[in-house]
Amino acid sequence: MTDVVVVGGGPAGSLAALTLARRGVRTLVLDTKRFPRDKPCGGGIRHGVYRRFPDLADYLRSTVAIHEIRRVLMESPSGASVLADGGAPLYLTLRRTEFDAALLARARAAGAEVREGARVAEVLRSAGGVTVRTVDGRAFAAKLVVAADGVNSVVSRAAGLNRGFSDETLALDTMEETDLAPADPETMYVAYGYKGYPGYGYVFPKRDCVDAGVGFLLSFFKRELGGAPYAHHARFLEEARARGIVHGRSNAANFKAYRLPLGGPLPRTVADRVLVAGDAGGFVNSYTGEGIYHAMVTGEHAGVTAAEAVASGDGSAAGLARYESRWRNEIGRELADSLRIQRRLFTRPRLADAIVRAAAADPKLCRLLARVALGEEDFSKRRLELALRFLLARFRRAPSARRGAG
Numbered sequence: 001m002t003d004v005v006v007v008g009g010g011p012a013g014s015l016a017a018l019t020l021a022r023r024g025v026r027t028l029v030l031d032t033k034r035f036p037r038d039k040p041c042g043g044g045i046r047h048g049v050y051r052r053f054p055d056l057a058d059y060l061r062s063t064v065a066i067h068e069i070r071r072v073l074m075e076s077p078s079g080a081s082v083l084a085d086g087g088a089p090l091y092l093t094l095r096r097t098e099f100d101a102a103l104l105a106r107a108r109a110a111g112a113e114v115r116e117g118a119r120v121a122e123v124l125r126s127a128g129g130v131t132v133r134t135v136d137g138r139a140f141a142a143k144l145v146v147a148a149d150g151v152n153s154v155v156s157r158a159a160g161l162n163r164g165f166s167d168e169t170l171a172l173d174t175m176e177e178t179d180l181a182p183a184d185p186e187t188m189y190v191a192y193g194y195k196g197y198p199g200y201g202y203v204f205p206k207r208d209c210v211d212a213g214v215g216f217l218l219s220f221f222k223r224e225l226g227g228a229p230y231a232h233h234a235r236f237l238e239e240a241r242a243r244g245i246v247h248g249r250s251n252a253a254n255f256k257a258y259r260l261p262l263g264g265p266l267p268r269t270v271a272d273r274v275l276v277a278g279d280a281g282g283f284v285n286s287y288t289g290e291g292i293y294h295a296m297v298t299g300e301h302a303g304v305t306a307a308e309a310v311a312s313g314d315g316s317a318a319g320l321a322r323y324e325s326r327w328r329n330e331i332g333r334e335l336a337d338s339l340r341i342q343r344r345l346f347t348r349p350r351l352a353d354a355i356v357r358a359a360a361a362d363p364k365l366c367r368l369l370a371r372v373a374l375g376e377e378d379f380s381k382r383r384l385e386l387a388l389r390f391l392l393a394r395f396r397r398a399p400s401a402r403r404g405a406g
């Protein structure tokens, strides 16, 4: 019998399976897709992922075409902009097809069994364990299940942890991984509060292509924006092209739109015999939309906790509660702050504007903002300094709307 079934072989599921298998726990990963599979995504991840997962760093560098980004051009709703340049690499960009396949292969090499083309439809829990059933009628028994099945998670619903994310807590995000050429391959472009809407636009240069798209809160999109997602996406790219940020034109064949949870983690992420990781648990930075890193972190914590539960024989929600303290200790504050920041910025485009202008006038503020967005600095701890710098910079005249920050 399997000890733990991991549903989903994305970054959350692969890290959970890798962690479990390395501890000698019999682990089965079920994924509806066959790898390499694509996942609609910008494919950007903070450089700190190497520091957080040192045992994966060399492996990823040698198996995935990873591109290093050194500068971020941030633009406000009114078009003011600032270039953050920390000197060192800030961000990594990659193709999810390659990255996810590499992580899953690593879990497999560590001893996890992987069944592809296995779409989970049902999870039945009892005092003795769980039974996971696929749409084609296969049944897999285990002691525990890790829900790593993404934003539309079937497992977290079956466990009563989520009745489905509401439109207010979701974004509709678009992406196009395509052969546009960036003006500067080492600079990513983020239009925060694009057009004054609650959302953003992004252009991420990669090793051999560009990934670009827009995202809007789903409630806003349905209520006020409407239309075809591709029309908004193509307009954003056309504007970026007209302003020289990219060269070439959008290719509709490469376009995808998907949902992204932006409302913070679920109130409970464990139930009897169930742990929820990654998008399934809402683990995404609410204003940057970054979720790959958080999926990996929560996947690893879910794996550690599940391995302990298998060893102790206690798969109850109380026994699994350590998972919640673990992820809270590491990323809880960042995620809570990110939701507060999102709520302020998405409802007040003028604030986003004032922040970008202030950052253009104060290189230290600019660098600090970039470091907070990348999880390198704790917003709560630097809040006073940020507020003071912001106020001081507002009283200074920015010599130009666009300026480097060292």
Ligand SMILES: Cc1cc2nc3c(=O)[nH]c(=O)nc-3n(C[C@H](O)[C@H](O)[C@H](O)COP(=O)(O)OP(=O)(O)OC[C@H]3O[C@@H](n4cnc5c(N)ncnc54)[C@H](O)[C@@H]3O)c2cc1C
Pocket (backbone or CB within 6 Å): 007, 008, 009, 010, 011, 012, 013, 030, 031, 032, 033, 039, 040, 041, 042, 043, 044, 045, 118, 119, 120, 121, 148, 149, 150, 151, 152, 153, 154, 173, 174, 175, 213, 257, 258, 259, 260, 277, 278, 279, 280, 284, 289, 290, 291, 292, 293, 295
């Ligand atoms: C357009 C867009 C752009 C984004 N850009 C970025 C970015 O630049 N950087 C970033 O960090 N994050 C970005 N994100 C978010 C990021 O993609 C997610 O946070 C991340 O993929 C979460 O990983 P995961 O493992 O939890 O889920 P996923 O990557 O979604 O993996 C879930 C897996 O579960 C499988 N699955 C689903 N249902 C079932 C089922 N019933 N049975 C079996 N298997 C199932 C799926 O096939 C999939 O392989 C973006 C999201 C979108 C939509």
